[in-house]
Amino acid sequence: MHFKRLEIVAFGKWHQQTIELTDGFNYIYGANESGKSSLRMFITYVLFGLSAQNREQYRSKIDGQIGGRVVIEKDGEDWVIERFAHHNRGKRIAYYQGEPVDDKAINQVLQHIDLFLFEAIFSFQDRDLHAIRHKHSDDIGKVLFNLGLTGSDQVVAIEKELTKKSEGLFKKQGRKPPINEKLNELKSLTEEIERVDQREKQHHGLYQDVKRLEREMVLLKEEEKRLDTSIRNAQLLLQAKSSIVQFQQLSHEMNELLTESHLTEAMIERYQEVKEMRQEFDEKARVLISKLDHVKQEEEDLRKASKQEVLPFSLDEVEQWVFDLERQYERNRELNEQLKKLQNSLDEQLKDTNLYTNKDELSALELSQYTKQSWQRLAQEIKANAEKLSELQSKKRVKLTELQELSEKQTSMEQQMLSEERRITLTDQLEQLKQRQARQSLEKQMQSQSEAQQKQLSRLNHWMSNLKWGISTLSIVAITIYVLYVSSGSSSDYLWLSGLMGGGLLAFILFHFQSRSIKKELNKLKKTSDYYKEEEDLTRKVMEIERLLEKEQQDQQQLNELKMKMDYLHADLRENEAERLRLEEKLDQLETERVSEVQQFPFLESFDLDQWSDIYQLLVDAQNYMAKISDIEVEIAEVERVSDHLEDQLKRFLSYYVSEGELYRSKVSIEMVRHYIKYERDLAEKQYHQNQWRQQLEQELKELKLAYEPYEQDLNQLLQETNFENEEILRQAIVDFETYQEKDRAKQQHYQVVNEIFNEQTDHVLKKSYDWIEIEQRLRQDEDNRIGVLDQLENKRQVQADLTATIKQLEEDGRLSNLIHDQAVLEGEIMSLAKEWAVYQTAKGVLQDTKARYQYEYLPAVLEYTRKVFHNVTRGRYVEVGFSKEQSLRVCQSNGEWFDVKQLSEGTADQLYVSLRLALNEALTHTTGFPFILDDAFVHFDDMRKSLMIDELLEKAKEQQLIYFSCESYPFTESTINVVPIEEYGKAQL
Numbered sequence: 001m002h003f004k005r006l007e008i009v010a011f012g013k014w015h016q017q018t019i020e021l022t023d024g025f026n027y028i029y030g031a032n033e034s035g036k037s038s039l040r041m042f043i044t045y046v047l048f049g050l051s052a053q054n055r056e057q058y059r060s061k062i063d064g065q066i067g068g069r070v071v072i073e074k075d076g077e078d079w080v081i082e083r084f085a086h087h088n089r090g091k092r093i094a095y096y097q098g099e100p101v102d103d104k105a106i107n108q109v110l111q112h113i114d115l116f117l118f119e120a121i122f123s124f125q126d127r128d129l130h131a132i133r134h135k136h137s138d139d140i141g142k143v144l145f146n147l148g149l150t151g152s153d154q155v156v157a158i159e160k161e162l163t164k165k166s167e168g169l170f171k172k173q174g175r176k177p178p179i180n181e182k183l184n185e186l187k188s189l190t191e192e193i194e195r196v197d198q199r200e201k202q203h204h205g206l207y208q209d210v211k212r213l214e215r216e217m218v219l220l221k222e223e224e225k226r227l228d229t230s231i232r233n234a235q236l237l238l239q240a241k242s243s244i245v246q247f248q249q250l251s252h253e254m255n256e257l258l259t260e261s262h263l264t265e266a267m268i269e270r271y272q273e274v275k276e277m278r279q280e281f282d283e284k285a286r287v288l289i290s291k292l293d294h295v296k297q298e299e300e301d302l303r304k305a306s307k308q309e310v311l312p313f314s315l316d317e318v319e320q321w322v323f324d325l326e327r328q329y330e331r332n333r334e335l336n337e338q339l340k341k342l343q344n345s346l347d348e349q350l351k352d353t354n355l356y357t358n359k360d361e362l363s364a365l366e367l368s369q370y371t372k373q374s375w376q377r378l379a380q381e382i383k384a385n386a387e388k389l390s391e392l393q394s395k396k397r398v399k400l401t402e403l404q405e406l407s408e409k410q411t412s413m414e415q416q417m418l419s420e421e422r423r424i425t426l427t428d429q430l431e432q433l434k435q436r437q438a439r440q441s442l443e444k445q446m447q448s449q450s451e452a453q454q455k456q457l458s459r460l461n462h463w464m465s466n467l468k469w470g471i472s473t474l475s476i477v478a479i480t481i482y483v484l485y486v487s488s489g490s491s492s493d494y495l496w497l498s499g500l501m502g503g504g505l506l507a508f509i510l511f512h513f514q515s516r517s518i519k520k521e522l523n524k525l526k527k528t529s530d531y532y533k534e535e536e537d538l539t540r541k542v543m544e545i546e547r548l549l550e551k552e553q554q555d556q557q558q559l560n561e562l563k564m565k566m567d568y569l570h571a572d573l574r575e576n577e578a579e580r581l582r583l584e585e586k587l588d589q590l591e592t593e594r595v596s597e598v599q600q601f602p603f604l605e606s607f608d609l610d611q612w613s614d615i616y617q618l619l620v621d622a623q624n625y626m627a628k629i630s631d632i633e634v635e636i637a638e639v640e641r642v643s644d645h646l647e648d649q650l651k652r653f654l655s656y657y658v659s660e661g662e663l664y665r666s667k668v669s670i671e672m673v674r675h676y677i678k679y680e681r682d683l684a685e686k687q688y689h690q691n692q693w694r695q696q697l698e699q700e701l702k703e704l705k706l707a708y709e710p711y712e713q714d715l716n717q718l719l720q721e722t723n724f725e726n727e728e729i730l731r732q733a734i735v736d737f738e739t740y741q742e743k744d745r746a747k748q749q750h751y752q753v754v755n756e757i758f759n760e761q762t763d764h765v766l767k768k769s770y771d772w773i774e775i776e777q778r779l780r781q782d783e784d785n786r787i788g789v790l791d792q793l794e795n796k797r798q799v800q801a802d803l804t805a806t807i808k809q810l811e812e813d814g815r816l817s818n819l820i821h822d823q824a825v826l827e828g829e830i831m832s833l834a835k836e837w838a839v840y841q842t843a844k845g846v847l848q849d850t851k852a853r854y855q856y857e858y859l860p861a862v863l864e865y866t867r868k869v870f871h872n873v874t875r876g877r878y879v880e881v882g883f884s885k886e887q888s889l890r891v892c893q894s895n896g897e898w899f900d901v902k903q904l905s906e907g908t909a910d911q912l913y914v915s916l917r918l919a920l921n922e923a924l925t926h927t928t929g930f931p932f933i934l935d936d937a938f939v940h941f942d943d944m945r946k947s948l949m950i951d952e953l954l955e956k957a958k959e960q961q962l963i964y965f966s967c968e969s970y971p972f973t974e975s976t977i978n979v980v981p982i983e984e985y986g987k988a989q990l
Contacts, residue, residue, distance in 0.1 A: 001072055001073065001074040001075075001111070001929050001930070001931075002021070002022075002023040002072070002073055002931055002961035003021050003043070003070060003071070003072060003931055003961065003963070004071045004072060004073040004078065005018060005019065005020055005021060005070075005071040006019040006039065006042065006043070006069075006070055006071075007068050007069040007070075007071065008039075008042055009067050009069075009084070010060035010065040010067060010068070011038060011058050011060065011067070012035065012038040012041075012057075012058040012059075012060070013034075013035045013038060014039070014042070015060055017985050020978075021961070021963065021978060022976075022978040023961050024957045024958070024961065024962070024977070024978065025976075025977045025978065026961070026964065026977075026978045026980065027964050027966065027978065028963065028964065028966070028982065029965070029966040029967065029969050029980075029981060030981065030982030030983060031967060031983075034982045034983070035982060036935065036965040036966075036982065037125075037935055037965070038058060039965065040935050040965060041058060042058075042068060043070060043933065044119075044123070045058070045066070045083060046068060046070045046081055046082065046083045046092065047070060047092070048114065048118060049083070049090070049092070049115070055085060055090075059085075065085065066084070066085045067082070067083055067084030067085055067086070068083075068084075069081065069082040070082075072109060074109055077096070077097075079094060079095070079109050080094065080095040080096075081094045082095075094106045110930070113930050118930075121917075121920050122921060122924075122933060123935075124914075124917050124933070124934050124935070125934070162840050165840045166837055166840035166841050169833055169836060169837040170833075170834075178833055179830060179834060182826060182829055182830045182833065183830065185826060186823065186826050186827065186830060189822060189823050190823065192802060192806070193823060206803055206806065209803055210804060213796050213799060213800045216796055217796050217800070220789050220793045221793065223789050224790065227782050227785055227789065228786070230778070230782050231779060231782045231786065234776075234778060234779040234782065235779065236757055236758065237765075238772075238775065238776065238779065239757060240753065240754045240757045240765070243750040243751075243753040243754050244750075244754060244765065244770070245772075246747075247747055247750040247751055247754065247766055248769075250743045250744075250746055250747040253743055254743050254747070267721070267722060268734050270718055271715075271718060271731075271734065274711050274714055274715045274718070277708070277711045278715075281707075281711075284704055285701065285704055285705075288700055288701045291697050292697045292698065292701065295690055295693050295694045295697060296694060298690050299687065299690045299691065299694065302683050302687045303687065305683055306680060306683045306684070306687075307657065307680065308680055308684075310656065311653070311656065315677050315680060315681070318650070318653050318673065318677060319674075319677060321646050321653075321673075322670055322673050322674060322677075324646055325643060325646040325647065325650065325670060328642050328646065329643065329670075332636060332639045332640065332643065335635055335636045335639065336636065338632055339633065342625050342629050342632070343625075345625055346622050346625040346626070346629070367619055367620055367623070371616065372613060372616045372617075375609075375612040375613055375616060376612075378590060378593055378594060378597070378609065378612075379610050381586075381590055382587065382590045382591075382594070382609055383609075383610065385586050385590065386587065388583055389580065389583045392579055393580075396573065396576050396577075396580075399569050399573055399576070400573070402569060403566060403569045403570070403573070406566050406569070407566065409562060410559065410562050410563070410566070413555055413558065413559050413562070416555065417552060417559070418548070418552050426545050427549070429545055430542065430545045430546065433538050433541055433542045433545070434542065436538050594609060650670075653673060653676070654672065654673060657676050715727065718730070751766070859883070862916070862919045862920060862923055863881050863882060863883075863919070865918070865919035865922045865923070866912075866915045866916045866918075866919040867879075867880060869914075869915040869919065869949075869952055870891070870912055870915040872948055872951075873945050873948045873949055873952070874908070874911065875944075876894060877893060878892065878893055879892055879893070879894050880892035880898075881915075884900075889901045889912070891912065907945075910941070914938070918952070921960075922956075931960065931961040931962070931963060932956075932960060932962050932963070933962075933963045933965075934953075934965065935965045936965060936966060936967060938950075939967070950970065954974070969981070
């Protein structure tokens, strides 16, 4: 995987910018404060996030926003990861092919690299080197060891924290840790219990123990005073050690110096003055003599260098030759430019053909207007017939498509049409249904008759109902009359009433029989009606069958039309095929003509036929250019002949100045000729000036010797006054005198330092000699003894206090039961603290075991790569890298000598740390392939080692993306490197 693009919407000084990256080496440079570190932090923010404080630091000043996108390419596919503080609550979002994905997919793309691994392994900056430099020298080796384990010093911090916490609870030789205090307290309590138990039995012996302790304490206090005095004296001596040693050494050296009592400060000053004047004279004389010798030598060299005495021609003649030759050169240049333009025009004409580079072959071509017309006709006919053939093919495809569609439609219609058997069945059913339908008229007549009978029956029922009520009434009346008749004896009314009742009864009977007859007739009609009601759907069925048969008839008609269209299409296809064969035959004839032209002009094979006309015109123009070129070449030959003659004349001139072999190996240089002409004229002028200068220097040297003579006389007089044989002895005596004075001043300073410490004992102290090693050993022994005495004294004081308290307690009441209870409580507290201490010790042991396994399994490969890079960067000075048993990093020089990292220079230690970080990256590259980012990692390297480290990175970039931020450009020679100058993105946006 690699970062493909950084799309910065708003981050610090960056606003609406996009930076393209490659999967190899990316070198991003710019001045300080230009935004390089902001780019690295932008990648960190988008991929892993930043703390709230860091986010505020990079919030845009333009719109107050912060965010952007990182486009990652993995396996040829793009993944976009974006993060904006104002969107999705500042959480990162990833997109694959435009669709959002979850955090699990993001982690897979990032190879499960988190912020810690990114900053510890794959992100490196100069600040990491600064942090290493501030470690204690004894800790540097361990820190680098753990850098090899995790990429940072976190393991060191964890291990120290575990050690601190465990030792904070218990320390083998400690006193203050809680467990130590509790154990001491338990021990004291146990001893106290034993003492109380014994003293309860032997109360009388306790007072003797107290007296004995008091005597021992008096002796210990006296020993403490003696040790204090001894320690103080030793400390004062060691404090003044340097001054005492220097004072005694200076005293010895001053005794060995020879002093000359007759030398005075005035004599030394006189000598110094003479010495300075002589030095000044010697310097001026040396300069003048050197200049004089130089002038004389130059005069002789100028005389020997001049050739005018032997030249057979004058310098004016040579200058005329030069002028004529320059004019010939200029004419030759003009002709060559014309020739070049013609040649370029010729090349331009033939650049698409790339066939004829030989002018003889080009000139030999026989081209005519007929040739051009034949090529044009052939191209037009082939093109026209090819277009017709293509049009036929298109039409054929259209007709075949249409035929296929009709065939599919025919098949579909045939599948949808009724079978012959089904059609006959439907026809028979239609006939039967029509026969039944004929009976529907009878049904209508019977229905009308039924309705009339129903009306008649309703009327009869009405009359019968009235008759029922009338007969009932008459019966009641008749009975009433009968009763009256019996009582009155009147018979006429009774008879009349009886007749009326008989007539009504008869009418009722007639109506009853007629009603029954009508009902029978209605029942018959009802049965007939029920029979025909079963056939009510005849009309619907008839219409359905008629519709099916009509649709079948229409489908058959359409099918016949389809078959007719298909017959027409087959006929068109046969005509199309005949026309195609005719056109192909014509094209074959035209192809034969084209092949014949290609055989005559083979170069036409490389071009399309429609280009032949243009090629013809190009070749004709090229032949015209060839004719012009030939004319210019003849003129150039004449100019070169004249130039050769003038060059021969100038060679005669130059033969006096250069060797014959060199002269005829190279072309005549006009500048060289002019140089030697000017050279000869300058020589004459220089000879005159050198003669004048020589005379002036000789006069200055003579005047200088006269001015120095008084100082030479003063020096001789000084030697006589001091009784020294020569100046060398005098000089040595002055040096000894000055040395003695300097040592005396230094001796007085050291004496003052010792006097500030010892006062009146200073002289006594300075006279003695000392064994400083013995004094230091005795001081350490006395300090240890004093600590022991103080411990004993404190213990005895505690014991004395305990004994006194015990005696008092024993005198008052028993303490044994309380002490035993306190012992149980104390043991419980110790057990609780011991468990906590065991947890820290176990964690520390697991960490140490992990480091041990790492040292033997994972570390060798890391060290080997570290050794390789460190060896290359130091140009072979260091050949091995390893760790000691104390987990300290060590390196071996080529001479076999080993050094701890704290013994290396700061720059070399930095290079070792960078090599180690590159090795860690190498160890994880093959499993993760995550890009490696460096921010001014080599700013403290010298140019040579920086160049070597850049070469290592370029080699590494062949398999892993590297992004390097720097404050300066670098002269890369490879074109594959992606160099990104930040200034190109505009200072307004930064």
